[in-house]
Amino acid sequence: METVGTQRPGGRTERTRRAALDATLELLGERGYAELTVEAVAERSGVHKTTLYRRWESAEGLVAAALLMGTEQEWTAPDTGSLEGDLREVNLELVHFFTEPGLRELPIASISAAFLSPRAADALQEFYVDRHARSAAIVERAVARGEVPAGTDAVEVVRVACGPVFYRLFVSREGVTPRDADVAAAAAAAAAKAGVFTAADA
């Protein structure tokens, strides 16, 4: 039996956690949330079903915990020397992850799961809050360079840059190209330079 206790990196508890949550992410990408079961995670991961139920309660609990692993990933905002360049890089990365066959399945399934599970939605929110915080450096550097006014709301710049990419993917279902991502990045940078995101305009 696995012991649920403090997580020592590389320890048995941690290895069990990684096996269970990695299997959850694999299955989420392959089947989607609606078809994901604790039984399938047990089979894929080799972690006993009893352990999975004790620690994560349900398939929903597994998915929520697995999505939160995203906040543990190494990710640093790009630093190209200009606000527009950095936003383009962020957007190109999004286009890559959300459109490349073999890569896109899990991120798409994560967005989709949040429609069906409030806990998945909360986990997704926590993931994006973390990404927003890490992306803020892009705007802080732009302020320091004098590209945009002091007091520019960094997260709002990021939302305007990537919003149209997600809109094309999951709302208007038009698909998205790197060129579309560039236009959205340029728009967010231009709006930031015009002072739209400063508290003074709020």
Next chain:
Amino acid sequence: METVGTQRPGGRTERTRRAALDATLELLGERGYAELTVEAVAERSGVHKTTLYRRWESAEGLVAAALLMGTEQEWTAPDTGSLEGDLREVNLELVHFFTEPGLRELPIASISAAFLSPRAADALQEFYVDRHARSAAIVERAVARGEVPAGTDAVEVVRVACGPVFYRLFVSREGVTPRDADVAAAAAAAAAKAGVFTAADA
């Protein structure tokens, strides 16, 4: 038995179609796509199951046809006298429809259905292509007023305006307020005025 034939407005075929597709939309909002069945549509609409299968084939066919009814709705883009004002109106309408309990269920279920059904995704795309075309008037008037350069890509302006609203709702899951919608509209207007969406910059 219903006759599948030309659709006379107010005729029996048209009444059957409306009954079936209205029931489909009701059930989609109440249960979501995954739980929608032809049997339930038959029961709710009073249209015989055989008729539903013959005409729409499946629950997926019913949902796709029902979503396309959105393109038959009356909808004219707002005309407030300024680009930013018009984009704000569009965004406030989106916030209203996608957040008001009792109203939001169907639009949310429509976005969600497109993750599960390629035909629903195609129907959603057709709906948004139609809305984009109708919204283009906003930018055409702004060009005529000299607010934005000639050659401004109207649909791109609309995507940048509403993208952040949908991003907050369905990706970062942060929720959205009328104030957030205003900022996004202001950003799109500022970027358009800066010439980001003209072919010359493409």
